[in-house]
Amino acid sequence: MDWKMPDLGEGVQEGEIIKWLVKEGDKVHFDQHLVEIMTDKATMEIPSPIDGVVQKIVMKEGSIAKIGQTLAVIGGEGAPKEKREESFVKREAPTKQISRDTLHEIRTTKVPLASPAIRQLARELNVDLEKIVGTGPGGRIMKEDVEKVRSSKFEVRRMKDEERIPLRGLRRKIAEHMVLSRKTAAHFTHVDEVDLTELVALRNRDKKGAESKGVKLTYLPYIMKAVIEGLKKHPYVNASLDEATHEIILKKYYNIGVAVATEEGLIVPVVKKADSLSLIELAKAVSLLSEQARSHKIALEDLKGGTFTLTNIGSVGGIVSAPIINYPEVAIMGLHKIKPTPVVKDGKVVVRDVMWISVSADHRVVDGAYLATFLNEVIKILENPKEFFHEKI
Numbered sequence: 001m002d003w004k005m006p007d008l009g010e011g012v013q014e015g016e017i018i019k020w021l022v023k024e025g026d027k028v029h030f031d032q033h034l035v036e037i038m039t040d041k042a043t044m045e046i047p048s049p050i051d052g053v054v055q056k057i058v059m060k061e062g063s064i065a066k067i068g069q070t071l072a073v074i075g076g077e078g079a080p081k082e083k084r085e086e087s088f089v090k091r092e093a094p095t096k097q098i099s100r101d102t103l104h105e106i107r108t109t110k111v112p113l114a115s116p117a118i119r120q121l122a123r124e125l126n127v128d129l130e131k132i133v134g135t136g137p138g139g140r141i142m143k144e145d146v147e148k149v150r151s152s153k154f155e156v157r158r159m160k161d162e163e164r165i166p167l168r169g170l171r172r173k174i175a176e177h178m179v180l181s182r183k184t185a186a187h188f189t190h191v192d193e194v195d196l197t198e199l200v201a202l203r204n205r206d207k208k209g210a211e212s213k214g215v216k217l218t219y220l221p222y223i224m225k226a227v228i229e230g231l232k233k234h235p236y237v238n239a240s241l242d243e244a245t246h247e248i249i250l251k252k253y254y255n256i257g258v259a260v261a262t263e264e265g266l267i268v269p270v271v272k273k274a275d276s277l278s279l280i281e282l283a284k285a286v287s288l289l290s291e292q293a294r295s296h297k298i299a300l301e302d303l304k305g306g307t308f309t310l311t312n313i314g315s316v317g318g319i320v321s322a323p324i325i326n327y328p329e330v331a332i333m334g335l336h337k338i339k340p341t342p343v344v345k346d347g348k349v350v351v352r353d354v355m356w357i358s359v360s361a362d363h364r365v366v367d368g369a370y371l372a373t374f375l376n377e378v379i380k381i382l383e384n385p386k387e388f389f390h391e392k393i
Helices: 100-105 116-125 143-160 170-186 197-212 219-235 281-294 370-384
Strands: 002-004 016-020 034-038 040-046 050-059 063-064 070-075 188-194 239-242 247-250 256-258 308-312 331-345 349-364
Touching: 016 170, 034 070, 034 170, 050 239, 070 197, 116 143, 143 370, 170 281, 197 219, 197 349, 197 370, 219 281, 219 308, 219 331, 219 370, 256 281
Parallel strands: 256 308, 308 331
Antiparallel strands: 002 070, 016 034, 016 063, 034 040, 050 070, 188 349, 239 247, 331 349
C-alpha cells in the first residue's frame, strides 16, 4: 500500500520529513512510529497504519510532504521489497580532453618561461610557476595566468574555511515564519522602562510560599497578569487582522504565548485562558509547557491560538531589543534584564531595580499613542504591585 501523509490537524497543509525511524526492508507493526515530521513549529512521530514491511521510502529526509502525498510503500507481512532492475551498459571510455582550465595542473620539467616581473608577482602571491603552462607566445607565462591560479587557490581555501548546513527542521520553519511576519505586518517598536523595586520585594516574599507548594515563582506570572489587564483596556493589542475580509478581529479571550529557547530554535507555547489562572497556576503552566517544548513532547494544540506573546531576553543579556511579531498576532512584548539603576526619586538619587520593556506592534492595527498607553497601564501595575496583586501564596 502507498502510505500517505495523514491529516495532522486543522490548518496544517504540509510537513518536513525530519528523520526516518526505519529503513527499507524493515518489518514494522501497527502503531509503530515510522517517521518524524515537522509541521509549523511542532515535531511529531507518525505511526504505521498496518503490520508489514517497508518496501520503499518515497519522501527523503529534508523534503516537504503535502497532506495526501505518498511517504512510503508498505507491503503485507513478509512481503519482499520491490525489485529494482539495474541495467548495465558497457561504454567506451571517452578520449580525455585537456582544457586550458586544467593545463596549470600539469607539471613540466622545463624551466618556466616568465619575465622577472612575472616571477616577482608569483613570489608575492605564493604561486608555483612550475605548475603553470603559460598561454602567451611560445608557452610564456603571462600575468593573467598567475592571477588565475591565485584566484583558484583562494576559492579552494575559502571553501575549506566554510561549512554549509542545510536549513531544515525548526530552523527553516522559524525562518519562514519570521519572513512572513516582516513582509506582512507593518512593524514598529515602543520602548520604556519600569521600576520593579516593589515587585522584586513582593516576589521575594511570595516565592517562599510557592516553594512550599513545589512551584518556582518567577517574575513572569506577575508580568503576564499585568499584561492581561492592559490588554483588557486596549483590545486592539489583543487582536488580529483578517486580510481577506479587511476586518480587525478583537479577541475577548487571552491566550498568552511565551517564547522558549530550545537547542533547535525558538518555540512559542501558548497558555490558554491565562486570565482565569492564579499566579501559582500561571507559574505551573509556563514551567510545564516550557519543559515539554525543550523535550519535544509538546502537543501541536499547545502551539496554536495565541493572542499576544512575551519573549524574555533578559536572561541572555543586552539592553533592549525589537522583537518580531508572532504573526498573525499584532503585538509582542520583549522583557529585558532587571538591573540596579540610579534614578531620581523625590529629588534624591537612589538605586532602584529597573527593567526595559519593548513592545513591537503592527501599525496597520495599532497606532503609536495607543500602544504607549497600553504599556503605561502595564507599567503602572508593575510599579504598584501591592495595589493589584492580592493573592495569598
